[in-house]
Amino acid sequence: MSNFVDYVKIHCKSGHGGAGSAHLRREKYIPKGGPDGGDGGRGGHVIMRGNTQEWTLLPLRYTRHIKADRGENGAKNQLTGADGDDIYIDVPIGTIAKNEEGEIIGEILEDKQEIILMQGGKGGKGNEHFKSSTNQTPRYAQPGMDGEEGFVVFELKILADVGLVGFPNAGKSTLLASVSAAKPKIANYAFTTLTPNLGIVDYRNYKSFVMADIPGIIEGAAEGKGLGHRFLRHIERNSILLFLIPADSESHFQEFKILENELTEYNPELLDKDFIISISKSDLLDDELKKEISAEFPENRKPLFFSGVTGEGLVELKDAVWKKLHG
Secondary structure, three states: OOOOOOEEEEEEEOOOOOOOOOOEOOEOOEOOOOEOOOOOOOOOOEEEEEOOOOOOOHHHOOOOEEEOOOOOOOEOOOEOOOOOOOEEEEEOOOEEEEOOOOOEEEEOOOOOOEEEEEOOOOOOOOHHHHOOOOOOOOOOOOOOOOOOEEEEEEEEOOOEEEEEEOOOOOOHHHHHHHHOOOOOOOOOOOOOOOOOEEEEEEOHHHOEEEEEEOOOOOOOHHHOOOOOHHHHHHHOOEEEEEEEEEOOOOOHHHHHHHHHHHHHHHOHHHHHOEEEEEEEOHHHOOHHHHHHHHHOOOHHHOOEEOOOOOOOOHHHHHHHHHHHHHO
């Protein structure tokens, strides 16, 4: 699940409405038949639809334009033209659609949910609608209306059980790779992870939960520094948060407070979530150093120690996550 696409912009155009018919009734035994034109069909809508089989916006990455069909024109015998075919854009649960001004059009929260992004144009009225006492045979009808057109931005806030929160190089990608089949990019420089990665973590008795490796926070991220809001919005959609502070940090508790502050600055409700504090890369520590680090933290916020490289503490970490999720 490492090919995560969280932002796509597509030009969408709904269908033009069909024109109404100006047909007049012409039959052998009805010399004064009058108006007989039908209405035009509406243009096709552009519709966003939830699909639980989709995990990312990757299928839309190379889609630049989407256009729905126009409605058919009305016909004689007051026959209404067929509506244009709607066009559907299947997206993962949790996808938000916005217009060019950044206003939210809608959000997909469940499978098969549909939201019309661009309304098809209305079909024109046939000449039957314009008959009056002073005009018994109107020879005009209404043309179809244009459909809506514009750019739509699709954003996916990832939906995971546990989100990994930490500075760049805190060991988030290493942890995800060690407990799941995900293959995030791992290297010794900041912002190795530029988009979130998802992994399914196997737990005891064939249970599992979804873990998200979220790009690293830097101080000032809530103000837009670094990757800024691009990653902070993903944190909102995780059930619990797992803070990772690397063993080689200069001040472990201070690093946690910076992370906590950035989340608070962005959205204070984020810290209403359950969270776990952990010390990554603990293979660098002996027992005495672990005690010293643990002493930096208040009694109700003692960290767990683990190493994604050696596997030390991973079982205990997964137990703690599962307990938070289902406790």
